[in-house]
Amino acid sequence: MIGIEEIGVHISQERISNYERKEKFGIDDHFIEEKIGVRSVARKGADEETSDLCLGACADLRAKNDFAPEEVEMLVVVTQNPDCNIPHVSAVVHGKLGLPESCACFDISLGCSGFVYALSVAKAFMQANGMRRGLLFTADPYSKVVDSDDKNTTLLFGDAAAVTLLTDAPVLVPEKFSFGTIGREHEKLTCAKGPLYMHGRGVFNFAAKTIPDDIRELLEKTGLTLDEVDRFLLHQGSKIIVETIAAKLGVPREKVPYVIHDYGNTVSSTLPILLADELAGRARTFVMSGFGVGLSWASGLLRRVDPK
Amino acid sequence: MIGIEEIGVHISQERISNYERKEKFGIDDHFIEEKIGVRSVARKGADEETSDLCLGACADLRAKNDFAPEEVEMLVVVTQNPDCNIPHVSAVVHGKLGLPESCACFDISLGCSGFVYALSVAKAFMQANGMRRGLLFTADPYSKVVDSDDKNTTLLFGDAAAVTLLTDAPVLVPEKFSFGTIGREHEKLTCAKGPLYMHGRGVFNFAAKTIPDDIRELLEKTGLTLDEVDRFLLHQGSKIIVETIAAKLGVPREKVPYVIHDYGNTVSSTLPILLADELAGRARTFVMSGFGVGLSWASGLLRRVDPK
Numbered sequence: 001m002i003g004i005e006e007i008g009v010h011i012s013q014e015r016i017s018n019y020e021r022k023e024k025f026g027i028d029d030h031f032i033e034e035k036i037g038v039r040s041v042a043r044k045g046a047d048e049e050t051s052d053l054c055l056g057a058c059a060d061l062r063a064k065n066d067f068a069p070e071e072v073e074m075l076v077v078v079t080q081n082p083d084c085n086i087p088h089v090s091a092v093v094h095g096k097l098g099l100p101e102s103c104a105c106f107d108i109s110l111g112c113s114g115f116v117y118a119l120s121v122a123k124a125f126m127q128a129n130g131m132r133r134g135l136l137f138t139a140d141p142y143s144k145v146v147d148s149d150d151k152n153t154t155l156l157f158g159d160a161a162a163v164t165l166l167t168d169a170p171v172l173v174p175e176k177f178s179f180g181t182i183g184r185e186h187e188k189l190t191c192a193k194g195p196l197y198m199h200g201r202g203v204f205n206f207a208a209k210t211i212p213d214d215i216r217e218l219l220e221k222t223g224l225t226l227d228e229v230d231r232f233l234l235h236q237g238s239k240i241i242v243e244t245i246a247a248k249l250g251v252p253r254e255k256v257p258y259v260i261h262d263y264g265n266t267v268s269s270t271l272p273i274l275l276a277d278e279l280a281g282r283a284r285t286f287v288m289s290g291f292g293v294g295l296s297w298a299s300g301l302l303r304r305v306d307p308k
Numbered sequence: 309m310i311g312i313e314e315i316g317v318h319i320s321q322e323r324i325s326n327y328e329r330k331e332k333f334g335i336d337d338h339f340i341e342e343k344i345g346v347r348s349v350a351r352k353g354a355d356e357e358t359s360d361l362c363l364g365a366c367a368d369l370r371a372k373n374d375f376a377p378e379e380v381e382m383l384v385v386v387t388q389n390p391d392c393n394i395p396h397v398s399a400v401v402h403g404k405l406g407l408p409e410s411c412a413c414f415d416i417s418l419g420c421s422g423f424v425y426a427l428s429v430a431k432a433f434m435q436a437n438g439m440r441r442g443l444l445f446t447a448d449p450y451s452k453v454v455d456s457d458d459k460n461t462t463l464l465f466g467d468a469a470a471v472t473l474l475t476d477a478p479v480l481v482p483e484k485f486s487f488g489t490i491g492r493e494h495e496k497l498t499c500a501k502g503p504l505y506m507h508g509r510g511v512f513n514f515a516a517k518t519i520p521d522d523i524r525e526l527l528e529k530t531g532l533t534l535d536e537v538d539r540f541l542l543h544q545g546s547k548i549i550v551e552t553i554a555a556k557l558g559v560p561r562e563k564v565p566y567v568i569h570d571y572g573n574t575v576s577s578t579l580p581i582l583l584a585d586e587l588a589g590r591a592r593t594f595v596m597s598g599f600g601v602g603l604s605w606a607s608g609l610l611r612r613v614d615p616k
Binding site: 075080081082083084085086087088089090091092093094095096097098099101102103104105106107108109110111114117120121123124125127128129145177179180181182183184185186189190191192196293294295296298 | 383388389390391392393394395396397398399400401402403404405406407409410411412413414415416417418419422425428429431432433435436437453485487488489490491492493494497498499500504601602603604606
């Protein structure tokens with residue numbers, strides 16, 4: 001059974017302070033602390049590429065778990081901000097890491113739902129092809145597409161990457177997934193006309209309506225109650241969306257972490273960053289949910305595996 | 309068991325003649341007919357988007373098999389030339405087709421190896437998530453990135469899309485795959501500096517060396533001999549690469565179709581276009597192989613299912 005053995009994280013070190021942009025955008029402390037819940041956003045270096053962020057996450061992973069690169073059989077990168085469109089970022093990372101020629105590589109294009117989708121895709125692909133060790137990267141530096149004059153986006157998105165080591169000796173195993181798409185509303189989050197446009201209210205309403213229902217349905221399918229879940233790991237879109245979903249579910253806030261004050265919404269990396277903190281913890285049953293660009297969402301149930 | 313039930317194809321109608329470009333590029337009839345094997349390349353309309361090509365392929369599919377859109381549980385688009393990078397094309401197509409909100413959508417970024425990879429990914433994902441009906445699109449209009457003054461690319465690439473209907477009532481079932489990547493050579497096919505750059509000789513040598521060995525290894529794993537394979541469906545990169553791989557395998561040329569004289573190399577769509585012609589035929593055992601951008605390759609074994 002393939003699952004998550006370890007997770008490496010790389011959050012870009014440079015910060016842009018939202019407190020220093022209060023006047024420019026006419027916002028106050030309450031907006032920063034309680035509504036978006038982002039004091040500063042992480043920003044990659046101008047010369048840093050998406051594949052470089054992946055290498056940063058991989059260095060963190062190898063400090064935690066010094067896996068053998070020659071044993072990696074699959075490398076997936078989730079991104080909508082690749083180094084360039086041709087080739088896929090996974091091939092670039094494959095080359096930079098010196099992985100074996102037998103390693104399968106592909107990118108998945110998804111936004112904030114990407115980690116949950118890709119976890120299902122990668123697990124199924126590995127199992128179907130008899131693979132035992134794979135790397136699942138998320139790296140979507142929105143600084144490439146955010147207009148620094150657009151209050152809706154520039155105060156919110158930060159640059160980061162994560163890499164999830166998937167093996168047959170897992171700590172957490174994904175058991176069940178659900179997926180969804182409202183393609184007719186894709187223009188609510190788009191770069192069709194250049195820089196990122198986000199219809200903030202529209203995306204908020206979508207997530208606030210869809211995700212609590214989706215999580216309840218996922219739990220029904222698995223026969224679990226909300227009480228039996230130790231952690232609800234929600235895509236860290238903003239503080240207000242995490243709090244709204246938690247309130248609609250009626251679950252205790254201590255079960256719903258919110259951690260991005262200092263670096264912002266890192267798109268498909270928010271969930272693996274949350275999971276990285278849980279791997280050594282005691283929580284045993286996790287629901288995670290990602291939502292955004294598409295409009296798209298995915299939820300998944302994960303359970304801790306007892307050590308043999 | 310999930311497999312291929314039907315395939316829809318859309319090849320853009322406009323053609324650019326290579327015979328009319330003989331003088332510009334200093335090429336002769338032999339080069340056109342025997343080396344690249346492309347007399348004209350298909351070109352999409354200037355306003356046509358990647359998602360529009362997908363809709364064209366879907367219209368062809370529905371003329372052959374009028375599946376119920378409300379039963380589609382997964383939609384995947386393979387492309388490296390999306391409408392735009394945010395959102396994924398699959399969300400746009402989902403919206404235009406009016407598919408249900410429960411449909412899982414994602415894009416896979418791969419070039420000429422993309423169909424084979426995505427067939428494995430989509431089959432594994434559907435089976436793991438209990439899905440019975442999915443659409444796998446390939447649509448990579450290279451006219452978006454090809455420089456019309458670059459002899460290496462403008463004479464070769466044509467615009468098309470295909471859609472493969474994957475169901476639990478298949479005609480052809482993929483049984484075994486192999487995958488590979490040489491990421492350190494990714495600069496041999498890249499848009500890193502703007503328009504598509506292709507190191508023609510380098511890509512040719514890669515495919516001529518790698519693919520025959522990969523097909524032999526795939527057959528060894530499945531216990532089949534070359535003689536037991538009815539068709540070798542090779543990515544239609546150019547006439548010379550298809551003939552070279554066929555010669556290295558030592559298989560009869562009638563088992564190795566080459567069909568792109570009139571429209572060119574359609575990237576990830578060449579293999580589903582070949583397969584579409586085989587669905588109603590008598591051949592029972594297929595090996596297919598895609599290779600290109602990455603550098604990346606994938607091969608797969610498919611077998612005809614006897615009707616119940």
